[in-house]
Amino acid sequence: MNGQMMQQPLLISSLLVHAERHHAEQQIVTRRVEGDIHRCSFRDLAVRSRRMAKAMQALGVTPGQRVGTLAWNTYRHMELYYAVSGTGAVLHTLNPRLHPDQVVYIADHAEDQVLCFDLTFLPLVEAVASRVATIKHFVLMTDRAHMPAASKIPNLLCYEDLLEAQDDRFVWPQFDENSASSLCYTSGTTGNPKGVLYSHRSTMLHTFAAALPDSLNCSSRDVILPVVPMFHVNAWGLPYVACMVGAKMVFPGAGLDGKSLYELFEGEKVTVSAGVPTVWQGLLGYTEANGLKFSTMRRTVIGGSACPPAMMKTFQETYGVHVLHAWGMTEMSPLGTVCTLKPVHDALDAAGQRAIQAKQGRAVFGVDMKIVDAAGHELPWDGKATGELLVRGPWIVNQYFKAEGGDPLIPDADGRGWFPTGDVSMIDPDGFMQITDRSKDVIKSGGEWIGSIDLENIAMAHPKVAMAACIAAFHPKWDERPLLVVMKKPGTDLTRDELLAFYEGKIAKWWMPDDVVFVDAIPLGATGKMQKNKLRDAFKSHKLPTA
Numbered sequence: 001m002n003g004q005m006m007q008q009p010l011l012i013s014s015l016l017v018h019a020e021r022h023h024a025e026q027q028i029v030t031r032r033v034e035g036d037i038h039r040c041s042f043r044d045l046a047v048r049s050r051r052m053a054k055a056m057q058a059l060g061v062t063p064g065q066r067v068g069t070l071a072w073n074t075y076r077h078m079e080l081y082y083a084v085s086g087t088g089a090v091l092h093t094l095n096p097r098l099h100p101d102q103v104v105y106i107a108d109h110a111e112d113q114v115l116c117f118d119l120t121f122l123p124l125v126e127a128v129a130s131r132v133a134t135i136k137h138f139v140l141m142t143d144r145a146h147m148p149a150a151s152k153i154p155n156l157l158c159y160e161d162l163l164e165a166q167d168d169r170f171v172w173p174q175f176d177e178n179s180a181s182s183l184c185y186t187s188g189t190t191g192n193p194k195g196v197l198y199s200h201r202s203t204m205l206h207t208f209a210a211a212l213p214d215s216l217n218c219s220s221r222d223v224i225l226p227v228v229p230m231f232h233v234n235a236w237g238l239p240y241v242a243c244m245v246g247a248k249m250v251f252p253g254a255g256l257d258g259k260s261l262y263e264l265f266e267g268e269k270v271t272v273s274a275g276v277p278t279v280w281q282g283l284l285g286y287t288e289a290n291g292l293k294f295s296t297m298r299r300t301v302i303g304g305s306a307c308p309p310a311m312m313k314t315f316q317e318t319y320g321v322h323v324l325h326a327w328g329m330t331e332m333s334p335l336g337t338v339c340t341l342k343p344v345h346d347a348l349d350a351a352g353q354r355a356i357q358a359k360q361g362r363a364v365f366g367v368d369m370k371i372v373d374a375a376g377h378e379l380p381w382d383g384k385a386t387g388e389l390l391v392r393g394p395w396i397v398n399q400y401f402k403a404e405g406g407d408p409l410i411p412d413a414d415g416r417g418w419f420p421t422g423d424v425s426m427i428d429p430d431g432f433m434q435i436t437d438r439s440k441d442v443i444k445s446g447g448e449w450i451g452s453i454d455l456e457n458i459a460m461a462h463p464k465v466a467m468a469a470c471i472a473a474f475h476p477k478w479d480e481r482p483l484l485v486v487m488k489k490p491g492t493d494l495t496r497d498e499l500l501a502f503y504e505g506k507i508a509k510w511w512m513p514d515d516v517v518f519v520d521a522i523p524l525g526a527t528g529k530m531q532k533n534k535l536r537d538a539f540k541s542h543k544l545p546t547a
């Protein structure tokens with residue numbers, strides 16, 4: 001017997017319809033690529049998205065076709081989120097920090113028909129335009145006044161002209177909620193990047209889950225500033241969450257330095273933000289150097305890589321900003337776990353609570369997880385057993401775009417598959433998961449595993465360390481031993497022995513790094529994460545003093 005409730009597909013356009021009807025006056029503020037601060041409302045967003053939807057159709061974009069973007073976090077990018085997906089086409093957010101060859105590979109692989117891009121990326125697009133076979137239209141996301149006098153791209157279109165040419169008499173089509181909505185490629189640190197194709201249904205369910213109180217906890221009272229780019233897993237879903245709950249949205253555009261961010265945080269009374277640990281270093285460096293505090297910021301979501309406990313302590317104790325440590329992947333839309341404390345943790349002191357918060361957290365409803373040993377047997381949730389983390393849920397990838405890499409899932413006895421995350425972790429009896437490493441970063445010393453994240457977190461707690469990566473270095477007896485690659489804070493002197501002494505009593509003796517090397521910079525990847533594969537290459541022939 002079927003239930004007798006309305007059949008309404010879960011479509012992304014419904015978020016926009018809701019935002020216009022119930023939060024029309026709510027604001028969207030953008031530091032524009034053109035240099036000024038732009039303000040509009042959710043009503044404007046809805047009207048302009050309808051016009052852009054018609055413009056896309058006028059360009060010949062049909063349901064299922066891909067529209068690429070190379071763009072910062074701005075109101076225009078948000079319009080495309082709704083305009084493209086709302087018509088049934090697929091928004092493909094390309095990462096402009098990738099190497100031009102990778103941009104070409106990804107745009108070709110996705111068969112993008114239209115490419116919309118910010119002024120900043122005009123040189124990049126001019127360099128690759130002739131190499132991407134499928135793109136028929138190039139749209140510069142600006143107004144007529146900012147269009148270049150001449151461009152190497154023939155028939156370069158102007159975003160605002162396209163909008164001007166349309167009215168907003170447009171009704172969002174209704175279609176199957178399983179239709180594809182957007183496409184995001186993994187960074188491809190190993191092998192070619194693979195596409196993850198989200199659906200309207202998966203995005204909507206993810207949005208509900210992301211907004212929940214024990215998740216990112218967003219409401220209409222919030223002012224959200226996503227530092228995480230809209231090309232990094234849809235800014236972790238925040239542009240959708242904002243419409244669902246009616247929160248004010250603040251977009252930093254290209255201004256990701258500490259000063260620009262701080263001014264927006266304060267000027268727009270931002271309450272919640274989100275980003276990878278490396279971006280917060282820039283911001284905290286700026287506030288520290290200038291003796292500034294946050295007057296409205298209440299919490300920040302930190303994920304993408306492990307949040308160093310020292311950073312968490314600074315945010316919480318010096319600035320009164322609560323840290324929500326979160327874990328996820330492109331393949332998971334991205335949210336998997338968020339570390340919100342349970343009532344049992346109320347009795348702990350600040351240090352005890354931070355020890356829990358250093359974990360990646362517990363599964364948000366919709367995501368199930370388990371850890372398994374090398375033979376695939378499930379391991380207990382005792383906070384000690386360490387194994388590969390497997391996940392499943394309605395916003396987790398089933399297969400990659402164009403079946404790249406074959407079937408990624410590991411079948412279970414119940415016939416449903418699990419997605420192997422490539423992360424090594426443990427789960428405690430309260431269900432809090434802690435990543436010890438990525439399987440490709442783990443250091444295998446004499447058959448035993450050493451987690452690099454723990455060793456990096458300790459280094460990051462040293463007052464003279466700006467950034468630290470721990471990688472495996474070759475050792476003739478143990479195969480691999482930890483090598484610490486360190487970037488000092490400007491103007492500080494720090495020696496190898498001083499740093500190693502800092503580890504005394506904090507870890508088992510055999511986990512002690514065998515050597516420390518100081519570098520001017522640690523390479524960061526396109527999403528702001530440390531590129532340990534590059535460091536491993538660079539220190540391939542490093543001779544450990546213990547060897």
Ligand code: ADP
Pocket residue numbers: 186187188189302303304305306307325326327328329330331334360421422423435437438527529
């Ligand atoms: P990329 O492969 O481009 O880095 P993702 O952003 O999807 O793509 O990265 C997902 C991976 O990032 C996870 O599998 C995990 O290794 C790492 N990660 C994400 N969040 C955290 C976190 N809070 N702590 C530790 N690692 C994390």
